[in-house]
Amino acid sequence: MPENLPPPDPQLAFTRLFVANQAALHGFLVSLVHDLHAADDLLQELAGRLWVKFDSYDPGRPFVAWGIGFARLVAMEWRRKQQRLPLALDEATLDQLANQAADQAGQQDERREALHECLKSLTQHQRQALHLRYQEELSVAAIARSWKRTEMAVYKVLKHAHRSLLDCMNRALSHPQS
């Protein structure tokens, strides 16, 4: 079903659409640049580019699909400019990754709802690690210093939290009734 028809004010229409889809666009950017700060910057650059091109947007088409086309360009430009990439990939693999990421972007809302539920299953330690990492934006090394543990120990807590959340979310998405 097409998204709501935009109201006559194009600025308002653009803002509604961008705000509604920015989580999916951010996720798509992270999937290609693998760095949160870079994705934050690129999302702002993307907003500017999409606004400039908004005249050419077909409201009958999903905004996220239109935006991802530009997000892909922005991410690829960023990768070309880096002297050292977080993850170097050959062109074919990068294209495949981008195609799969575009396909998965439409599941953003379902995954977010699943995440709400699955966070309840985390241990207190995992919760604290996620809070320090994402809310306080501490590095793994800083968390390790604060906990008086090794970086690897902190990393393991984060890794188990990720795996636990993903497995729970996938179970919830494959059995939506349960």
Added chain:
Amino acid sequence: MNAERSDPAVDELAPLLLHGAADDTQRATLAQLLTASSGNRRRFLEHTALHSQLAQAAKAGQFSGNPAEFFHALETPPVARPRRILKFWLPAAAAVIAACLVAIPLLPASASAALDRVIVAAKSSPDRCYQIEVLEPADPETTEARADRGRFPATNHLEGATLWLRSPGQFVLRQTLPNGETRFVGSDGNESWSRRGQGTSRVSDDPERFGGGLVAKRREIGFLDLDRQLDELKPLYQIEWLDRSNHDLWKLRGTRRSADQGGAREIELWFSPNSGLLQRMVLRQLPRGNGGPRSIALELQSTAPLPDDFFNSTHPHTTSP
């Protein structure tokens, strides 16, 4: 349809990469896994999506520093508001967000990106003039004149001094000495010079000879070669936001990573968020060994282009350009 299974190694390596802990071998292994199968790519994308969702939720702004509240907010699904309220709320909120997006679409979000913008702006306006303010004077034992720096060491008379800069490494410092004379110290990048009033310039082919303690040593951040030293801020200092509450002036703080390196212990960069132009630079806890004040601030006065020969010893510097 059954999704292709993923290699368990993806669950090991993807979080390592996303949390900045993967080494080169682990990165190469992960790249090979992603090339190998769509199942691996799907699982990797689940990791990146989760990473993005958690970061976005944390940045949404409604979470406090309390982990319990953070998780309460994360775990609470969005409440369906009555349409009547949404009808009035959404256009107002959208208008505000639109104004931000359209008026300032490219503001940097991360401290690192903001520093990049400051660096780019510094390079795009090669000539700058700053006024120096001494925030914390020198320790008494270091203010004593040193034989190798003359009667009035350049570092001891910085309050109210004017500093003109051009990259790379060109500067003119105008300072008032205790005896009432005006002294100019400068370098055109090839030779340094010093002159009192309109007297004869003393010139040295050592570009640092008359800079004294003003010139940063290796792995130090000083302020006479601002562009090069801004480039070095990232590896030498931990950069973070200090203040973004003022729409016209944002502040970054750099904290020296290692006690082994020299330079100021802490640096503040105050800049215009839209242009990246550095308006004020604060250097705190400068090295005692250089003499001079412990903390100073440089306030931007002008970015007007200077004459080509302004940094030469032969320029009269009779009036401000």
